[in-house]
Amino acid sequence: MNDSKQAIGLMSGTSLDGVDAVAITTAPLQTIAHASLPMPARLKEWLTELCTPLAPGQAPATDPIDLLGLARRDLTDLYAEAVAALPAAIRAQASVIGAHGQTIRHRPEQSFSLQILDGARLAEATGLPVVTDFRSADLAAGGQGAPLAPLFHQIMPATASAASAVVNVGGIANVTVLAPADTAGGTRRLLAGFDTGPGNRLLDDWCQLHRGQPFDANGQWAASGKADSALLTHLLADPFFGLPAPKSTGREDFSLSWLQDKLRSFAAGQQAPAPADVQATLVELTAASIIAAVADYRPAGLVICGGGAANPVLMQALNAQFNTRLHADRQSAEPPPCVSSSRIGIDPQQVEAAAFGWLAQQRLQGLALDLSAATGASAPRILGAMYLPPPR
Numbered sequence: 001m002n003d004s005k006q007a008i009g010l011m012s013g014t015s016l017d018g019v020d021a022v023a024i025t026t027a028p029l030q031t032i033a034h035a036s037l038p039m040p041a042r043l044k045e046w047l048t049e050l051c052t053p054l055a056p057g058q059a060p061a062t063d064p065i066d067l068l069g070l071a072r073r074d075l076t077d078l079y080a081e082a083v084a085a086l087p088a089a090i091r092a093q094a095s096v097i098g099a100h101g102q103t104i105r106h107r108p109e110q111s112f113s114l115q116i117l118d119g120a121r122l123a124e125a126t127g128l129p130v131v132t133d134f135r136s137a138d139l140a141a142g143g144q145g146a147p148l149a150p151l152f153h154q155i156m157p158a159t160a161s162a163a164s165a166v167v168n169v170g171g172i173a174n175v176t177v178l179a180p181a182d183t184a185g186g187t188r189r190l191l192a193g194f195d196t197g198p199g200n201r202l203l204d205d206w207c208q209l210h211r212g213q214p215f216d217a218n219g220q221w222a223a224s225g226k227a228d229s230a231l232l233t234h235l236l237a238d239p240f241f242g243l244p245a246p247k248s249t250g251r252e253d254f255s256l257s258w259l260q261d262k263l264r265s266f267a268a269g270q271q272a273p274a275p276a277d278v279q280a281t282l283v284e285l286t287a288a289s290i291i292a293a294v295a296d297y298r299p300a301g302l303v304i305c306g307g308g309a310a311n312p313v314l315m316q317a318l319n320a321q322f323n324t325r326l327h328a329d330r331q332s333a334e335p336p337p338c339v340s341s342s343r344i345g346i347d348p349q350q351v352e353a354a355a356f357g358w359l360a361q362q363r364l365q366g367l368a369l370d371l372s373a374a375t376g377a378s379a380p381r382i383l384g385a386m387y388l389p390p391p392r
Contacts, residue, residue, distance in 0.1 A: 006032070007364075008086065008128070009357025010079050010099040014171025014201055014251055015307065016044050016051075017214065019075075021082035022353040023090045026361050029155060034350050035085035037078060046071040050104040050116075051251050068104075068116060075102055076118040080125035097122065097130045098360025098384070100352075106146065106250035113145040119387035127392070131360035131384040143377030146248040150176035150193030150374040152355035156303075156346060164188075165299040166341070168352065169308025172250055173199035173290055176374070177297045191297065193374030194245040197238075197289040198254040200307050202282050203314075205256040210275040219283065219313025225276030227284045234266045235285050241292065246376035287317035291325050298326060301337040309340040309348035359383060 005027045012019045016039055023033040039047075046067055054060060060067075079099055083091065101117030113135045123130040135145035153166035153176040166176040174195045178188035200215070207216045216222055240249055259282075263272060273281065286308070294302070302322065308314050318338040327337065341348045362369055368380035 005361070006090070006093045006095060007357035007361045008083060008091070008094045008097045009353040009355060009360065010082060010097060011353035011356055012039070012075065012079075012100070012102050013306075013352065014051075014103065015204060015215075016047050016102075016171075019078050019082045020349065020353040021079075021086055022350045022357060023086055023094060024354050024357045026358060029358070031346055031350050031354050033086050033090045034347065034353075035082050036349070037082050037085065040074070040078070043071060043074045043078065047075070047102055047104065052255070053105070053252055071102075072116040072118055073121070075116060076121045077125070079117065079122055083126050083128075091126075091128075094128055096357075096360045096364045097126060097128050098134075098356035098358070098363075099130055099132045100134060100356050101132055103250060106248065106252060108139065108144040108146070108248055111139055113139060119385065123387040123389040127389045129364065129389060130387045131363045132387070133385040134356070134359060134383045136385070137381040137383050138371055138375050138377045141377040141379055141381050143371060143375030144194075144246050144248040145375060147174040147176075147193055147195060147374060148359065148371065148383070149174065149352060149355040150190055151369055151371065152351070152358050153193070154178060154188060154190050155358075156341070156344065156351070164301065165294050165297065166303045166305065167196075167290055167294075167308075167338075168306040169199040169286065169290075169304060169314070170306040170352065171199055171201035171204070172254065173197060173286060173306075173308070174248075175290065175293055177294060177299065190373045192245055193371075194293070195248045196293040197241060197249065198282070198286055200286075200311075201251065201254060202256070202259055203279065203286070203311075206259065206275070206279055206282060209256065210279075215307075216279060216311070219311045221276055222279040222283045222313050225274065225278070225280035227280040228273045228277050231263075231266055231273055231278070231281050232284050232288065235262055235281070236288060236292075238262075241289055246374060248375070283311075283314050283317050284321075286314060287321045290318065291321040295325060301339070303341050303344060304338055305341040305346070305348040305351035307349065309342070315340075 018038045101115035119132040139145040176193045177191040363384040370380040
């Protein structure tokens with residue numbers, strides 16, 4: 001088996017907008033190549049149906065088992081295409097692929113989280129060992145099964161000197177809180193890692209509903225509206241925000257139907273906010289829930305990764321709320337406390353896929369990982385199931 005310290009990570013997140021493939025080296029840790037493919041419309045439609053829980057008594061529109069099988073097949077093939085889009089020389093040096101798969105249901109309170117992907121098919125197509133099903137071992141050990149990226153955030157280049165927390169703002173947002181390094185250049189200790197609530201998911205869904213666009217480019221529509229403080233308070237009253245860590249969530253909890261239910265209850269007896277004002281409020285919801293989640297840890301700053309780092313309106317809201325709630329004594333001339341991970345040398349869109357490449361390399365070496373501070377697992381576990389390619 002190839003003993004290279006290079007790995008390929010594959011990720012498709014809750015936004016269902018595409019697949020990222022990132023090649024990394026683990027000694028030293030750095031990203032060396034990236035490819036991204038859009039999610040085909042038919043596959044996105046299938047995955048959206050699979051991700052949407054049925055209402056009580058509701059019958060599925062299609063055979064759910066056939067739908068799952070077809071989506072699993074086509075998603076696996078899209079992952080293989082993303083690997084093939086990387087430079088051939090990079091693929092030849094890789095020792096393993098870490099493929100998260102697509103989460104279609106996350107129910108940690110019922111001890112399961114379901115990601116679909118055909119590891120054997122991907123190994124056959126790429127000729128490389130494939131590690132997938134990363135969450136099951138953590139769930140079996142009593143953990144939430146998510147988030148898993150905090151261990152990677154812990155060892156990201158320059159994290160120690162840049163901030164004391166890393167926030168991934170994907171469809172769902174999660175935070176990693178780090179303690180100071182014991183020695184100069186040392187790895188920072190993981191204090192906590194957990195989901196904070198909605199990231200881009202509600203913003204994207206609301207924009208799609210009212211503008212026919214998959215996302216609010218540069219936050220321009222949100223910037224045209226005005227956040228409604230009463231609506232924000234109403235949204236933040238959701239019980240999830242008050243739960244202690246460890247905690248995790250997903251599309252099952254923060255969906256368009258969740259938002260529409262909240263808007264109906266808020267607008268009872270009064271005029272509903274304009275759609276642009278709702279969008280502006282959702283930006284503040286993402287920012288407020290993130291800052292509230294880290295408030296007790298008093299971080300010096302935040303490194304932001306995921307799609308949210310590309311939204312200047314969201315970044316502005318994060319910085320404003322960080323300064324207002326955590327460091328009101330900051331001077332206006334000081335650098336902003338919330339910055340993109342590009343500032344520490346890693347593209348914010350590549351962090352999650354890179355994390356699964358790194359996790360796969362740990363699995364290849366048979367290393368047990370301690371996620372107790374993030375997921376609440378009872379003990380370190382070897383994460384992931386491995387599928388070997390056919391003999392050459």
